[in-house]
Structures are given as structure tokens and as C-alpha cells.
Amino acid sequence: MQISDLDAEYDKLQQKYGAKELKSIYNGGCTNNPDICFVFMNPTGRNIASDPNWKGRRSPWIGTKNIWKLFYRIGLLNKEIYEKIQRKKPQEWDEKFADLVYENVEQYKYFITNLGKCTQLDARVLPNSVFSEYLDLLFKEIEIIKPKIIITLGNQVSSIVLNKNISVSQCRKQSFPIDIAGKSYNVYPVYYPIGNGMMNIDKAIEDLKYIIKMNFK
Numbered sequence: 001m002q003i004s005d006l007d008a009e010y011d012k013l014q015q016k017y018g019a020k021e022l023k024s025i026y027n028g029g030c031t032n033n034p035d036i037c038f039v040f041m042n043p044t045g046r047n048i049a050s051d052p053n054w055k056g057r058r059s060p061w062i063g064t065k066n067i068w069k070l071f072y073r074i075g076l077l078n079k080e081i082y083e084k085i086q087r088k089k090p091q092e093w094d095e096k097f098a099d100l101v102y103e104n105v106e107q108y109k110y111f112i113t114n115l116g117k118c119t120q121l122d123a124r125v126l127p128n129s130v131f132s133e134y135l136d137l138l139f140k141e142i143e144i145i146k147p148k149i150i151i152t153l154g155n156q157v158s159s160i161v162l163n164k165n166i167s168v169s170q171c172r173k174q175s176f177p178i179d180i181a182g183k184s185y186n187v188y189p190v191y192y193p194i195g196n197g198m199m200n201i202d203k204a205i206e207d208l209k210y211i212i213k214m215n216f217k
Contacts, residue, residue: 003031003144006137010117017130018118022050027113027141028059029105035216036109037147039138041157041192042116042126048090049098050119056095059102060112063090068101070193070201074208076108111145113138115157123195131160143181149215150178150185151208154192162187172203173210 007026014024025043040060043050048063061067065086072082081104088097105112116126116134138161142150152158158166162176168189175186188211191200 001140001144003027003141006140009137013133014118016118017116017126017133019045019121021052022119022121023052023054023058024117025050025060025062025114025119026058026117027111028057028102029111030109031111031145034109034111034145034147035149036212037111037113037142037145037150039150039152039157039161040112040114040194041154042114042131043119044123045119045121046090047119048093054095056098057102059098060114062098062101063093066194066198066201070205070208071105073205074212076105076110076212078104078107111147113141115160128156128160131156135160139180142185143183146183147185149175149211150187151211152187152189153204154197155189157192158187158189162189168192173207173214 010024010026018024022045025047043060046064047061048054049056049058068077068082068085071077072079081101085101115138116131118130152161155166155168158168162178166189168191171189175188178185178187190207191197191204193201193204
């Protein structure tokens with residue numbers, strides 16, 4: 001199975017749980033044993049790839065700035081690409097530039113996904129029941145790409161993925177084992193660094209630098 005084989009299921013769930021006028025956002029980056037799989041919450045209409053007229057990849061964070069600032073500060077984004085992102089307005093992204101950004105993500109050997117692929121018009125909070133509908137599909141993504149480690153962003157996503165109550169502030173820089181399709185992975189819950197979580201971006205960066213150094217340097 002290839003990871004794109006899951007897209008049709010995500011599109012069905014978009015019609016059930018997402019904004020009807022927007023498209024699902026899938027995933028992107030290194031799909032062959034990446035160092036890290038980053039698991040965020042769910043996309044919003046700020047991602048310009050959710051527009052039905054968009055013809056390119058439907059990957060997370062296209063047309064946004066702040067998350068790429070985080071990836072740059074933890075050493076996972078080329079400086080030239082980062083500076084181009086910061087200069088561009090959202091609608092100045094095009095399909096070619098989105099590919100350029102994700103080629104850089106692939107070079108740095110990480111994979112970006114959301115637990116929920118149901119794009120919303122805004123950053124509304126989704127109930128656990130909606131995210132749980134996507135959990136088996138997330139595990140299939142992980143089974144296909146086989147990352148070395150998994151980083152879950154925020155309390156809600158971390159708790160659903162690990163099936164236990166997680167408070168990121170109480171388990172900073174700690175890992176939790178999880179078994180997916182007979183393979184064991186270490187999952188690191190980290191502060192959600194975007195939107196309302198921007199106040200915690202420095203803590204997220206500190207913890208991510210530590211996790212990367214501990215696992216890969």
C-alpha cells in the first residue's frame with residue numbers, strides 16, 4: 001500500500017466532518033523511514049491547498065508562516081527556503097513553491113501530518129470523537145512510512161494517539177512506547193506551537209531540539 005491510497009478515505013471523512021467547500025489536507029515530506037513523524041491536529045482554510053481550485057499537493061501548512069519558523073529554528077529547514085516563506089503572502093504560494101518547500105522537508109528526513117484531515121473554515125476545537133475516527137488511518141500512515149520516532153503536538157492529539165491522558169507540561173522531553181502493526185515506536189508529546197499555542201513556541205523549540213539531539217546526534 002502507498003500512502004496516497006489513503007486519500008480517498010480522507011476525502012470521505014472531509015464530507016462528514018469538514019467544511020463542505022474545502023478539500024482535505026493529507027500529509028507530506030519523507031515517506032521512506034523518516035527520522036521524525038510530526039502529528040498535528042487538523043487543518044484550516046488558512047492552508048490555501050484546501051481551495052478546490054488548487055491543483056498541487058495537499059500538504060499541511062501551505063501558505064502559512066509560523067510553523068516554518070519553528071522548523072527553521074530546530075534545524076529542519078534550509079535558510080533560503082525559510083526566508084522565501086517569510087517574504088511570501090499566503091496567496092503568493094503556488095504549486096511549484098509548495099513542492100520546493102516539501103522537497104526541503106524530504107531532504108531533512110521528516111514527515112508532516114495531522115491526526116484529523118478534515119479541513120475547517122477556522123481553528124475551532126474538534127471533539128475527541130472526530131479525531132478518533134482518523135486514528136486507524138494515522139496508524140496506517142505510520143505503518144507505511146515507518147518513522148524512527150513520532151512527535152505529537154498538544155495534549156489532545158497526544159492523548160488520543162497514546163490512549164491515555166497526557167499533559168504535555170507534565171511530561172516534557174519524555175517518550176511513551178506505542179505498538180503499531182507489530183512495531184514499537186517512541187512517541188514524544190510536545191507543546192502545540194501554533195495559534196493559541198504560540199505562547200508555548202519557545203518551550204516547544206527547546207524540547208524539540210533536545211529530542212532531536214538525543215535521538216540523532
